[in-house]
Structure formats: structure tokens, C-alpha cells
Amino acid sequence: MRTSIATVSLSGSLTEKLTAASLAGFDGVEIFENDLLASPLTPEEVRARCADLGLTIDLYQPMRDVEALPEEEFARALRRARHKFELMRRLGADTVLVCSSVSPHAVDDDALAAEQLSRLADLAEDHGVRVAYEALAWGRHISTYDHAWHVVESAGHPALGTCLDSFHILSRGSDPKGIEVIPGEKIFFLQLADAPLLAMDVLQWSRHYRCFPGQGGFDVAGLLRHVLRAGYDGPLSLEVFNDVFRQSEAGPTAVDAQRSLLTLQETAGLAAPPAPAPPTGVAFAELVTPDAAPVTAVLGALGFARTARHRGKPVDLWQRGDARVLVNTGPAERRDGTRLAAVGLESPDPAGAAGRAEALLAPVLPRRRAPGDAPLEAVAAPDGTELFFCATERPGLPDWRADFEDTGAPAEAGAAWRVDHLSLTQPWHQFDEAVLFHRGVLGLRPQESVDVADPYGLLRSRAVTTDDGGVRIVLTVGAAPTDDTAHAQHIALATDDVVAAARRFRAAGGPLLPIPGNYHDDLAARFEFADGELETYRELGILYDRDAHGTFRHCYTHTVGRIFFELVQRDGGYRGYGAANAPVRLAAQHAVRGFTGG
Numbered sequence: 200m201r202t203s204i205a206t207v208s209l210s211g212s213l214t215e216k217l218t219a220a221s222l223a224g225f226d227g228v229e230i231f232e233n234d235l236l237a238s239p240l241t242p243e244e245v246r247a248r249c250a251d252l253g254l255t256i257d258l259y260q261p262m263r264d265v266e267a268l269p270e271e272e273f274a275r276a277l278r279r280a281r282h283k284f285e286l287m288r289r290l291g292a293d294t295v296l297v298c299s300s301v302s303p304h305a306v307d308d309d310a311l312a313a314e315q316l317s318r319l320a321d322l323a324e325d326h327g328v329r330v331a332y333e334a335l336a337w338g339r340h341i342s343t344y345d346h347a348w349h350v351v352e353s354a355g356h357p358a359l360g361t362c363l364d365s366f367h368i369l370s371r372g373s374d375p376k377g378i379e380v381i382p383g384e385k386i387f388f389l390q391l392a393d394a395p396l397l398a399m400d401v402l403q404w405s406r407h408y409r410c411f412p413g414q415g416g417f418d419v420a421g422l423l424r425h426v427l428r429a430g431y432d433g434p435l436s437l438e439v440f441n442d443v444f445r446q447s448e449a450g451p452t453a454v455d456a457q458r459s460l461l462t463l464q465e466t467a468g469l470a471a472p473p474a475p476a477p478p479t480g481v482a483f484a485e486l487v488t489p490d491a492a493p494v495t496a497v498l499g500a501l502g503f504a505r506t507a508r509h510r511g512k513p514v515d516l517w518q519r520g521d522a523r524v525l526v527n528t529g530p531a532e533r534r535d536g537t538r539l540a541a542v543g544l545e546s547p548d549p550a551g552a553a554g555r556a557e558a559l560l561a562p563v564l565p566r567r568r569a570p571g572d573a574p575l576e577a578v579a580a581p582d583g584t585e586l587f588f589c590a591t592e593r594p595g596l597p598d599w600r601a602d603f604e605d606t607g608a609p610a611e612a613g614a615a616w617r618v619d620h621l622s623l624t625q626p627w628h629q630f631d632e633a634v635l636f637h638r639g640v641l642g643l644r645p646q647e648s649v650d651v652a653d654p655y656g657l658l659r660s661r662a663v664t665t666d667d668g669g670v671r672i673v674l675t676v677g678a679a680p681t682d683d684t685a686h687a688q689h690i691a692l693a694t695d696d697v698v699a700a701a702r703r704f705r706a707a708g709g710p711l712l713p714i715p716g717n718y719h720d721d722l723a724a725r726f727e728f729a730d731g732e733l734e735t736y737r738e739l740g741i742l743y744d745r746d747a748h749g750t751f752r753h754c755y756t757h758t759v760g761r762i763f764f765e766l767v768q769r770d771g772g773y774r775g776y777g778a779a780n781a782p783v784r785l786a787a788q789h790a791v792r793g794f795t796g797g
């Protein structure tokens with residue numbers, strides 16, 4: 200179907216918004232009145248610009264406080280409307296959005312509302328314009344879509360139809376099934392937006408927290424199915440009021456928006472991009488560093504061995520069990536200190552996964568291959584992390600390790616070792632985009648969003664995972680960009696004996712993050728432990744958590760550059776990440792930062 204986006208969803212001048220929408224592949228736009236008023240372009244120039252960019256103007260909006268008014272006030276509304284219809288002729292826009300009245304003078308009288316909307320539609324018809332009437336969730340007397348439709352239906356005017364907006368419908372908990380009784384040709388326009396599930400005033404929620412479908416908690420695809428069953432065949436248009444998107448660059452936001460519509464259409468059965476081929480595990484995590492010594496000292500103390508070296512690049516493979524860490528000291532990588540630059544995702548179908556990623560507008564990375572290197576498909580995540588789709592020991596697929604030569608160093612025993620999860624800090628303005636990217640492009644499932652108190656800020660964290668936990672990526676955001684502790688990334692390593700792993704690390708000279716005694720005192724109050732168990736945790740700085748499924752024990756290494764490691768032991772199918780312990784961990788990291796340095 201045709202795709203459209205409201206200019207209010209993007210940042211910048213009208214020209215910047217239109218350019219971004221066009222580059223991201225939208226077919227049309229809804230022009231917001233404020234964007235036009237603030238533009239130096241004449242309506243004719245806006246029309247020409249849109250035509251040059253291959254965009255149609257699908258909607259002009261909004262007109263407010265038109266219906267169910269005392270006659271004098273309605274006369275003033277008609278006067279305004281006449282001006283706007285004339286303007287729309289200059290723009291070449293044929294549909295205007297009218298929001299349900301919020302005026303204190305509006306009366307609770309459906310017959311009057313229908314009569315006045317009908318008179319407005321008469322005037323619109325004379326100008327070749329159609330009126331799409333939308334119930335605002337906070338409308339004074341008309342605030343639900345079925346009520347708005349009832350008024351439109353009783354007006355019975357050919358130039359009057361309704362505009363459905365998923366936010367207004369779903370935020371009020373209305374049942375979208377009722378949309379199916381509306382004749383498709385009377386749905387003049389469809390606006391789509393998602394939102395996180397928040398308990399707050401609906402106007403504030405709408406004006407500040409909307410997000411693109413797939414980023415929040417509404418079943419927008421379910422609503423779309425009802426709209427399609429009604430016979431709607433107009434554009435799918437995104438109308439997203441969001442404080443963060445208003446501050447972000449329009450170009451990437453528009454791509455994020457288009458990706459949202461692509462996955463939404465897939466879910467609703469309207470499009471079939473290459474099917475998701477979710478990763479089954481983490482093949483490797485790649486660190487880049489100007490100086491390998493500090494981080495390889497940590498890996499060595501954790502029991503990793505340098506088992507192989509890349510044949511053509513300064514990249515070492517460090518391994519313990521199925522946990523693999525690449526340490527890259529390439530010259531291009533010397534600037535930012537030690538950081539996690541790439542993730543190898545174990546894929547049953549690397550080419551298929553890359554094909555889907557490309558279809559969903561993920562930037563495909565140039566293959567940095569030397570002749571003879573195994574083919575590696577890679578895309579960039581929104582935060583710049585390179586994601587490689589690769590295969591380890593899969594019959595019929597090239598093995599990424601073919602590019603590495605064994606060092607002969609024996610890997611330490613530890614069959615149970617693997618990457619449990621990766622925690623990746625997102626740029627503050629790309630959190631929702633990152634969630635949608637990992638869900639849509641990689642086929643991971645977003646979990647609940649969690650707030651974590653940091654002594655100097657508040658972090659938001661959301662895991663995206665495969666159902667079996669083979670891949671777990673924790674996306675985090677928050678605190679000031681200058682806060683190094685909140686912006687560290689980490690690699691969590693699963694072991695079946697965290698106590699032994701912690702002791703080994705410490706015996707090898709690796710400092711474990713010290714945890715305050717108050718924390719362990721509190722654990723004693725919350726849980727019962729076997730004799731000596733708590734004392735061991737206290738001694739090693741091991742944190743503890745329990746959920747309905749099992750238990751979680753974890754501890755932390757010191758930080759090198761932007762990276763630290765976590766050792767975790769999950770028992771009994773524990774599903775979380777120890778979020779309850781994260782504030783203590785963050786405070787402890789702030790406390791040691793002064794003398795262990797970055």
C-alpha cells in the first residue's frame with residue numbers, strides 16, 4: 200500500500216522533512232499546518248517541491264473546533280475553513296483533517312455536530328476538498344472512533360468521511376473490531392502510531408510519547424487488519440508526536456519510520472520481505488582496542504586462551520568453551536579506546552538473514568574481505584555496532600573461522616561457557632529505533648522495558664532475545680552522554696559454576712568489582728541460604744536474584760575502556776538479567792572508577 204508520514208513526525212524545516220521522507224521511500228506526506236506557516240516556501244513552491252521529490256500531499260491538518268458550536272462561533276469556523284480550502288487548492292491537497300472539538304463552547308449534541316459537519320462538507324465540496332473527521336481521545340463530547348463514525352454516518356454527506364488514528368483508538372481501550380462496520384470508502388484516512396503502555400493523561404501521552412508501530416505496546420497490526428477488512432485502500436500514514444524524534448536527525452528517523460511500516464505490513468499480511476532467520480547464538484563478540492594488553496589480561500584471568508589468529512589482520516580469537524572474543528588491534532580502530540565494535544550472530548541462513556536486513560533498510564556494510572577470506576555478510580545496527588551473520592561448524596556453510604589460523608594453545612576446560620548476553624548502550628535518541636531494528640531485522644523478541652536507578656541518572660533497559668535465550672542483547676540508554684559508567688558496554692559470560700570462575704579470576708590477579716556489605720545484609724533478609732553460601736557471595740562480590748523459574752548469580756570484572764565482563768550462572772530457567780541488582784552494580788562501578796581508571 201502507499202505509505203505516508205506526517206511532517207510533525209520529523210525534525211527540521213519543512214524542506215528537511217520532505218527531503219527525509221522522500222529519501223526514505225515514502226509516497227506521500229501529511230502536511231502539518233505549523234510546518235507550512237513556518238516555511239518560507241509559498242504553497243505553490245511546497246507543491247512543486249513535493250512533486251520533485253515524488254511525494255503526494257495526502258492530507259492537510261489539522262482543523263480544530265468546528266462542530267457542535269453555537270451558530271456564531273460556527274460561522275467563524277466556516278470562515279477559517281474557506282481560507283484553508285483555498286490554501287489547499289494552492290497546495291494541491293484534497294483531504295483535510297478535522298479533529299473533534301475540545302472547545303468549552305461545544306455542546307453535547309450529535310445532531311448539531313452532524314448538521315454543522317455537513318455544512319462544512321458542502322463548502323469543502325465546492326473547493327474539491329474532502330473532510331476527514333477524527334475523534335481525539337480527549338475530545339470534549341466526541342472522543343471515540345465509533346462515536347465519530349456515528350456522527351459522520353448520520354450526516355450522510357459524500358464529502359465527509361472519518362479519519363481513524365490508532366493512537367486515539369487504542370489509548371482509550373476501544374475495541375477496534377467495530378471498525379469493520381464502517382464502509383471502506385468512508386474511511387478517508389488512516390493514521391498509525393504506537394505508544395508505550397503508560398498510565399497517564401491521554402493528551403500528554405499522545406503529544407509526547409507516541410512512537411512508530413512496533414516500538415510500543417499497542418497491537419497496531421491487529422487494528423490495521425480490521426481497517427483492511429473494512430475495505431480501506433488509502434495510504435498507511437504515520438503520525439507520531441515524540442519529543443525525542445523532534446530532536447533527532449530527520450533522515451534516520453524517516454528510515455526508522457519506513458522500517459516500521461515495512462514490518463507492520465508484513466505482520467498484517469500486506470508484504471512479504473525475506474522471512475526472518477533469527478540467529479541461534481553469539482558466534483563471537485569483537486573488541487577493538489588500541490592496546491590489547493589490558494583486555495587480554497582480563498580474558499586470560501577468566502581462563503580464555505588465544506586459540507587462533509586471523510590470517511590477514513591483527514585480530515586474535517580468544518576462546519573458552521563456546522564463548523569467543525575477538526580482539527582487534529587494527530590501525531583503523533585506534534581512536535576510541537577499547538570497545539565492542541562487532542557481534543557475530545550465529546545464523547542458520549546467513550545470506551537469508553542479510554537479505555532480510557537489506558530489505559528492511561539496514562545499512563549493508565562493505566565486505567572487508569581479503570581474497571580467500573570466508574564470505575561474511577554484515578549490516579550496521581543503529582548504534583553503529585557491526586552485525587555479522589555467520590556460521591560455526593555448519594555443514595554446507597562457510598565457517599568464519601576458516602580465516603583464522605590455530606595458535607595451538609589449548610582452550611581451558613569449560614564446556615558450559617558461552618556468551619549469555621551482550622549489553623549495548625544506545626545513543627539517547629535511538630533507543631526505540633534500536634528496539635524496532637533488533638525485532639524487525641533480526642527477528643528478536645523485545646522484553647519489558649525496565650528502569651534502573653544509577654546514582655547519577657536513570658537508565659532504561661530493554662532486552663531483545665530469541666525465545667530459547669540463545670541470543671540475548673540488552674539495549675540500554677540513559678544518563679548524560681559524558682557518564683562513562685552508564686555508557687560502558689558489557690559481555691556477560693555464562694558458566695555453570697560462577698563461584699569457581701570468580702575464584703579463578705581473582706587468583707589470576709583479576710580484580711572483581713567489590714560489592715558493599717549492605718547489599719549482602721539485605722540479601723540475608725530477602726532469601727534463605729545454605730550455610731556459608733552468603734559468606735562466599737560476600738567474599739567474591741557475587742550478586743543474587745531469583746524469579747519464578749530459577750536463580751541467578753553474577754559478578755563483574757573491572758572495566759577496560761568501555762568494556763567490562765560479567766560472569767553469570769543461571770539455574771532453573773531464570774529469565775532475567777539481575778535488574779534488581781543493577782543499581783548496586785552501577786554505584787559500585789562509579790565508586791571504583793576513580794582509581795581503576797578508564
Ligand SMILES: O=C(O)c1ccc(O)c(O)c1
Pocket residue numbers: 260261296298333335364390405406438
Ligand atoms: O494532538 C493533537 O492536537 C492532534 C492533532 C491532529 C491529530 O491527527 C491528532 O491525532 C492529534
Ligand SMILES: [Mg+2]
Pocket residue numbers: 333364390438
Ligand atoms: Mg491523528
